Amino acid sequence: MAARQSSGATIAHRVCFVVVLALWGAGCLGWSLAAPVLRLLLPASRREAVGQWGIQAGFRNMLGLMQRLGLARLDLASLDLLPPDQPMVIACNHPGLLDAVVVTSRLRGVVCITKASLWDNPFLGGGIRLAGYIRNDSPIALVRAGVASLAAGKRLLVFPEGTRTPRDAAVGDFRAGFALMASTAGVPVQAILIETDTPYLRKGWPLQRMPAFPIVIRVRVGRQFRVDRDVRLFVDTLHRYFEQELGDGAGAGQARRPLARHTA
Template sequence: MKLLHRLWLAFVLVLSMAYWAGGGFLFVLAGLVLAPLLPLERSRAIGQWLLQEAFNDFLRLLRLCGVFECEFRGFEALDGVTGGLIIAPNHPALWDAVFVIAKIRGLRCILKASLMHNPFLRGGARLAGFIPNKPAHKMLQHAIEALRQGDRLLFFPEGTRTRKQENAVNRFQGGIGIIATQSSAPVWPVFIETNSDYLCKGWPLWRLPDRKIKLRITLGEPLASPPDESAADFTERLRAVCLAGLVALNNGPKTDA
């Protein structure tokens, strides 16, 4: 039975890679068609909707295959919220953005610049208006402008996946504090818990999970930056909130219960 289970997981992994390869190609084609024909804001909105639908279909596929469960909590608080805002999750695993984008409409992501050239990702990222994180000064400028125009940004404050030696989260990058204080946009922390190390820092893409993956993703209360707060102080306050939130959740019902 164990061998059959691992063969099934290997099949799901191949199926997932095929889904991403095919989806990446279709997004490149969609960008070539939509970008010349529509205004930038319209094509970007369509790109964000298509990407959200593609990610939701991917999660439905994995759920149908029985390899993961995910519980979303508190996201109804975003219903009816308008204007620019920042979604700021912790980052335990490589696929965290897929879950968040699938759940929250209209997100532009601050993305690692190298991923903008990834053949699986670049079509959807460009069409949805994702912002590369380098050069840093341009990222800050584009992010602040986007928020002032009412866009929603997905920003992982750790800058990379959480390292195991860190205390629940890495040190936060200073960019989120600069963006939040300069734009006056609220920052909504998101707490991602998982029972598995799958796709965490150092986990290769080809390595199969060792158990069924269970996630719990919780939306926290928004944080605003007062006019007299520095970017560094806001960054540290946000990290303290994220640490406290994860500790509180870990003391509650577990994701592998």
């Protein structure tokens, strides 16, 4: 890994990295500023769908650009196997800040639970509001909003760890709120396994700090679970499943096998 880090960022990579960051920032800011206007112009029945489409399209285009420039290798095709119209809780492990980006870039009609601080972020806040995402600032309100979203037929994207995975672990401890939502709404929990070979945007890694290239990320669709009445027992069972699937190196930042190039 050390050799890869020293030789993996060529001058071309460095230039492309800066360009991508600039374009990504400009795109997010532009959409965030346009979103309040669209919210006023669009009928209520169309706002969330347009907001979710805008986020998905923006993320997909930027990830595609990263691949074309040699900055990333992504294997996301497994996500196409998920039924598009089945309400469910999509539970993902959380190695880095790109996790929500890669998943939402591939799935339409997904509602994300987002940190309350992001709602006031000038680059993201407007788009988050337009997409009808759920603000994570009160446990009771969060569960109610999640259940309402699932009851309306939405797919709810959650990271049960609540924060990025610790560097020395395959997966962090799980919170129980997502399981309570699934149990109350009577929907399944779909496990999504994210594997990566890069420390980029893990805990303590700032956005502007350049990693070795290409960044490699693979997303796998895991098992689908039903929550029984014992929510805590279910959370423990799901956590053990993630540990078994990711425990042979994923926690150290290593993908299980080389990833084929794939266009997001």
